[in-house]
Amino acid sequence: PGMSADEVYVFTREAADRVGATKMDRPEDIEPNPVNGRVYCALTNNSQRGTDGHAGPDEVNPRRVNKHGQVLEIDDDPTGREFRWNLLLVCGDPEDPSTYFGGFDKSQVSPISCPDNVTFDRHGNLWITTDSTEALGANDGLYAVPLDGPQRGRVMQFLSVPRGAEACGPVIEDDLVLVSAQHPGELDGASADNPASHWPDGGDSQPRPSVVAVWR
Numbered sequence: 001p002g003m004s005a006d007e008v009y010v011f012t013r014e015a016a017d018r019v020g021a022t023k024m025d026r027p028e029d030i031e032p033n034p035v036n037g038r039v040y041c042a043l044t045n046n047s048q049r050g051t052d053g054h055a056g057p058d059e060v061n062p063r064r065v066n067k068h069g070q071v072l073e074i075d076d077d078p079t080g081r082e083f084r085w086n087l088l089l090v091c092g093d094p095e096d097p098s099t100y101f102g103g104f105d106k107s108q109v110s111p112i113s114c115p116d117n118v119t120f121d122r123h124g125n126l127w128i129t130t131d132s133t134e135a136l137g138a139n140d141g142l143y144a145v146p147l148d149g150p151q152r153g154r155v156m157q158f159l160s161v162p163r164g165a166e167a168c169g170p171v172i173e174d175d176l177v178l179v180s181a182q183h184p185g186e187l188d189g190a191s192a193d194n195p196a197s198h199w200p201d202g203g204d205s206q207p208r209p210s211v212v213a214v215w216r
Contacts (some may be wrong), residue, residue, distance in 0.1 A: 010187040022064040029117045035124025039074040042115040068092035102153020121172040129167035140167045162199040177214040
């Protein structure tokens with residue numbers, strides 16, 4: 001009500017608020033899986049969840065002051081008016097009882113925080129890049145997650161990016177992986193005179209965003 005179709009297209013989030021859509025924990029990427037047909041959404045974090053004036057925890061956003069984020073799995077019928085969903089990952093330190101890794105044994109997973117971009121390999125495995133894993137005292141990185149069978153939910157770290165960098169834009173091929181290291185050295189207190197990283201050139205160079213190719 002009160003918005004034209006064009007306004008809804010441009011101000012979609014505001015339109016969703018008007019009709020009471022579920023407020024999510026900072027969705028950063030949503031992608032369909034070409035193998036299993038399900039849709040995956042990276043919800044990076046929401047430090048305001050449940051604080052004064054902000055929505056509290058709910059089924060799909062289960063934690064108050066959510067520092068680590070989650071990955072939502074949607075079993076969608078594009079011709080229907082309803083869909084089913086579940087939380088594939090509730091990220092963070094596996095020793096934290098609030099975390100969940102698709103039902104997989106948490107003692108055998110890589111810690112992961114702040115999922116940001118998602119993509120898939122030709123087998124349908126999920127690959128995730130992260131933004132702000134320093135909440136776990138680690139650098140951001142790229143992680144692989146099987147989605148079906150006994151390994152479902154087993155998060156395995158493939159690489160990490162330099163200090164202060166965000167991993168993004170993953171491309172996964174059979175013999176090559178591409179990932180971008182965005183804003184390396186971006187840490188509190190860092191500056192051009194006091195850089196927190198000299199990646200990728202080393203020495204006394206200034207840090208630069210770069211695209212990295214990895215192959216076997």
